[in-house]
Amino acid sequence: MAPKPSHTPAASPAAPHPVEVELKLLVLGLPPDEARQRIARSPSLARRRALRRWLVNRYFDTPDQQLRQHRCALRLRQTLDAPPGDGAAGPWKQTLKTAGLAQGGLSQRGEWETDVPDGQLQRAALQGTAWETLDPADQWFERLQPSFETRCERTTWRVRRRDGSVVEVAFDAGVAKASGRMDAFAELELELIQGDPAALFDLARELAARVPCLPSSRSKAERAQALADGTLHGVTKAARLLPRDGETPWALAQRAMADMLEQFTRNLEALWHADAPELVHQARVGWRRWRSMEKLLRPWWPWPIDHAPLRPLLQALGEQRNLDVARTETLPAWADAWPGAASEWQAAIDRLAQACQAQRRAVRAQLATPATGLGLLQLAEALWRMGAGGQGFGRQAARQRLQRWHRQLHRLLDSAEHGAIDLASLHEARLLAKRLRYGSEALAGAMSRKRQRQASRWAGEATDWQTRIGQARDAWQAAACLQSTGAAERLVYFLRGVGASLDRQAQAMAQQRE
Numbered sequence: 001m002a003p004k005p006s007h008t009p010a011a012s013p014a015a016p017h018p019v020e021v022e023l024k025l026l027v028l029g030l031p032p033d034e035a036r037q038r039i040a041r042s043p044s045l046a047r048r049r050a051l052r053r054w055l056v057n058r059y060f061d062t063p064d065q066q067l068r069q070h071r072c073a074l075r076l077r078q079t080l081d082a083p084p085g086d087g088a089a090g091p092w093k094q095t096l097k098t099a100g101l102a103q104g105g106l107s108q109r110g111e112w113e114t115d116v117p118d119g120q121l122q123r124a125a126l127q128g129t130a131w132e133t134l135d136p137a138d139q140w141f142e143r144l145q146p147s148f149e150t151r152c153e154r155t156t157w158r159v160r161r162r163d164g165s166v167v168e169v170a171f172d173a174g175v176a177k178a179s180g181r182m183d184a185f186a187e188l189e190l191e192l193i194q195g196d197p198a199a200l201f202d203l204a205r206e207l208a209a210r211v212p213c214l215p216s217s218r219s220k221a222e223r224a225q226a227l228a229d230g231t232l233h234g235v236t237k238a239a240r241l242l243p244r245d246g247e248t249p250w251a252l253a254q255r256a257m258a259d260m261l262e263q264f265t266r267n268l269e270a271l272w273h274a275d276a277p278e279l280v281h282q283a284r285v286g287w288r289r290w291r292s293m294e295k296l297l298r299p300w301w302p303w304p305i306d307h308a309p310l311r312p313l314l315q316a317l318g319e320q321r322n323l324d325v326a327r328t329e330t331l332p333a334w335a336d337a338w339p340g341a342a343s344e345w346q347a348a349i350d351r352l353a354q355a356c357q358a359q360r361r362a363v364r365a366q367l368a369t370p371a372t373g374l375g376l377l378q379l380a381e382a383l384w385r386m387g388a389g390g391q392g393f394g395r396q397a398a399r400q401r402l403q404r405w406h407r408q409l410h411r412l413l414d415s416a417e418h419g420a421i422d423l424a425s426l427h428e429a430r431l432l433a434k435r436l437r438y439g440s441e442a443l444a445g446a447m448s449r450k451r452q453r454q455a456s457r458w459a460g461e462a463t464d465w466q467t468r469i470g471q472a473r474d475a476w477q478a479a480a481c482l483q484s485t486g487a488a489e490r491l492v493y494f495l496r497g498v499g500a501s502l503d504r505q506a507q508a509m510a511q512q513r514e
Helices: 032-040 198-208 220-229 249-273 277-296 308-337 342-367 370-388 395-413 423-446 449-484 489-512
Strands: 019-027 051-061 073-080 092-097 101-103 106-115 145-160 166-178 181-194 213-215
Touching: 019 198, 019 370, 032 145, 032 166, 032 181, 051 220, 101 249, 101 370, 106 370, 145 220, 166 198, 166 220, 181 198, 181 220, 198 370, 213 249, 213 370, 249 277, 249 342, 249 370, 249 395, 249 423, 277 308, 277 395, 277 423, 308 342, 308 370, 308 449, 308 489, 342 449, 342 489, 395 423, 395 449, 423 449, 449 489
Parallel strands: none
Antiparallel strands: 019 106, 019 181, 019 213, 051 073, 051 145, 073 092, 092 106, 101 106, 145 166, 166 181
């Protein structure tokens, strides 16, 4: 039973304005003991003393979830020297965490921590903290109730580096409990005690080379809340970003890229647990959005990123998406047009279903490689470094880059003499249409209303062409998938005919457009 709120004075005062700077990595595909051993053998930790403890975290909120709405968390934590149960006892701390910056696994947020001897919420422990602004009349505090709980075994190392930075490395393996549900987790937390955040990434690369991992900006409280909601392993789509007062186009671009990386990594994490085809689709959308912005910002982007470590995963995702679309979209859409036996058509779908299952195993195998984690860490670090860049990137620069892509798209559609356009140009136009769409959607908020309407038209036009040309590509890919799974040859030829017909339609539309 969770303790009831109390107004007993705190044993020690809360810190005035602390800021927690932390990099979080989910560990995939390894039993906790093996992951812990691999981490402990890394050069920076091998000669360091490890401290092993067990943590019980109880989170509180109001019935209408005011803290969640303000992206805050209030918890009681008990630290034990032995696993919970059998009368194990240990000190309690009360912690308030406030909303802050969370991008690509790196988070910076306010944190106030106070000893509470009796293991009950104490209003006095919140004096001088952000709570005074959040709940000045104590209307929330009186209604606080337990929301969920996490329990984990924590192993920590304190690392002092030659540059003077100090980082605490924590490996947590445990479970979250909420609304009768339970979810196991294993994660690395690198907290900056002293120095520059670059030290977090330096050490994270060393650890990620030993254990497969994904950058994650989701806290344990957010993870448990998603578990309570039944959305923990659900689909993550692009967020609609509204401009903030006084926000520069570069700052908006950084926020947009943070959302793109979040879309990519959260869907990858969910793919580890779930089979929904939409997870693959949204992961690839997140990646394409990221790459589109990389290209758009290239003149102002001084941080080279090596995408080679991610290519095996991206290829596996692409093959998975082709199979998913063939099985769930293309073949069902053309089933009524098939002149042959229905049993032959169903047999092809069954073959595709088996291929989908095998390919999902291949995707998960790529997620469980250290190379994937190292590749994703590059993106997270580049996102952090964006905070110090962007000189010269303003509204005009953003508009000019988008206008350039818009002109390129129209030149491609006008490329051949006498109104003819070849298939290679059509498919190049499809890729450019995606780039224009994602760039326009991300940066529209940095433009004037007139330019926003223009960008919206560009995005709409780009989406239209992306859809038209994509339908033909899907038919061709479905034919290739059928052939690779050993389907009847006439089925393969039928889908190729569909693809050729849709290609001709797209060519005709390109020739007739105004």
